[in-house]
Amino acid sequence: INQRIVRNPQIHSIEIPMPDFDERLEFINHILKNQKVEIEMSIEQLANITAGLRRIQIESLFRQASKTNQKISYQLIKDKKKGIIEGECFGLVELIEPKHNLDTVGGMFEVKNYLRRIITNIKDGNYNRVPMGIFFVGPMGTGKTFVAEAFAGECGLTCLKLKNFRDKWVGTTEANLEKILNMVKALGSVLIIMDEVDRALGGGNDEGDSGTSSRVYARIKEFMSDTTNRGKILWLIMSNRPDKLDIDLMNKAAFELLNYTDFSCFSKSNTQTFTNNCKIVQAIVEEQNGSIVFTIEADRFLRNMVRAIVGTLVRVGKNEINIDDFKAIIDSKNRSNAGQSVPACGLFLVKVEYPFIN
Incomplete structure (x- = not known):
């Protein structure tokens, strides 16, 4: 959208949310009435795993499967979803699929037991016992990222890794963050991995950046503290700078x-x-x-x-x-x-x- 339109005070932006589960289910049923496409899962499962996709993107998925005479599989949806999500957020996030789980982590028994209790509560639906976030602190090379990805591979949540969403233009950093948070909200069950959080957020220190760090820090704190997301959106943040604490x-x-x-x-x-x-x-x-x-x-x-x-x-x-x-x-x-x-x-x-x- 042209910036002159965005900045016009007489024009108000209206947020159109992503379709929820019921809306996706209704839309998929409508498509299947007119198209004969084989799917390898139930319609309800298909509606669930297409979270984060717009109707036009779901329709495109069916058209692609129909044109190539292939069935809609989990792998097809994963590949399509990965490209769409990363494209929607303009490379601001990466959809990762870990190849290992906590069994591959040597030692760290207390850490693994703690993480597995969280996994059990997520899978059992005991969301009140799931923390809003997990904080890994330690020097470089101690396995923080490896353990985080192992946890992601076992917990069953869609895993997003935040990339650098900061920009030199005023207001762009905040806009990028909102784009990411809107996508996260639409996806529903998500694990968000944020490495080097002290650099990504700046610790709320807005010195020399016109208050951008302070606004980003406040917005993420507000989003993370929303208790309606407990058990659905889990933040896993990492830092090798514990000295950033006061x-x-x-x-x-x-x-x-x-x-x-x-x-x-x-x-x-x-x-x-x-x-x-x-x-x-x-x-x-x-x-x-x-x-x-x-x-x-x-x-x-x-x-x-x-x-x-x-x-x-x-x-x-x-x-x-x-x-x-x-x-x-x-x-x-x-x-x-x-x-x-x-x-x-x-x-x-x-x-x-x-x-x-x-």
């Missing part, structure tokens, strides 16, 4: 833990404990050899408590919540207000002291 701000939040005793907001729900009171005597966040280490000392720990605290501190470090928000979460005594628990693979018991033993 450690000073995380330390200020961690210090507030020493002023509280009731940590119900960080305790696993429905546990058989008589009290959620603890006395924390030390809570420090520091950088060690390129990693961020959180050290906490208390007279007792509740189930899942430390992992939930770290997940909430990460939100502070990413400037998603401030210190007052952190204190309000503790005051609420509500687990659903705190951050997502981080995987247990990074949790270590360093020391146990018994004060009554000399």
Whole structure:
């Protein structure tokens, strides 16, 4: 569309959404009444796997199959869908088909068990137990991308890998992002892999780019926090720059833990404990050899408590919540207000002291 038309304040844009499942099913039934094309799956399955395609593209699929006397197969739809999606987003995304699964990943047992629990909940439809996103942090060469693609190969979700959607022209970066998010919404069940997230989003730092990074960061946060997408759109983001987290701000939040005793907001729900009171005597966040280490000392720990605290501190470090928000979460005594628990693979018991033993 000519930019003079787009910028005209007297012209309003109207978004025409992609057809949903029922609309695609109705359209496919209409086509099959007039065309004799063999399909290797049920009509309902065909309507489901054509998510993200427009009616004209679905019709083109049938015409191609009819003209070449071939049946509509899963592979034909995959190939067609890959070209259409990547074309619609002008190379901004890549539809990937991983060739391996978590069985090919050596070691990392805690990570694999954590990811497989997510996979089970997705396949069983327990969407309330599926996280909104997963964050892989580690130095280059530690297998983040390999594990991410293995997870994608096993979870059964359509897997999109975000490419560089930034552009030098004002407003184009935001337009590219909206194009991607609209496609993701239309696809329905999607795993989005974003590598080097610190570069892609800029951490919300808009210095020198007219506020583009700040707007992109805010828009993606808004989209990721939409709970209606839970279990349908899963973000898997990776970074080798944990230092992008604001450690000073995380330390200020961690210090507030020493002023509280009731940590119900960080305790696993429905546990058989008589009290959620603890006395924390030390809570420090520091950088060690390129990693961020959180050290906490208390007279007792509740189930899942430390992992939930770290997940909430990460939100502070990413400037998603401030210190007052952190204190309000503790005051609420509500687990659903705190951050997502981080995987247990990074949790270590360093020391146990018994004060009554000399």
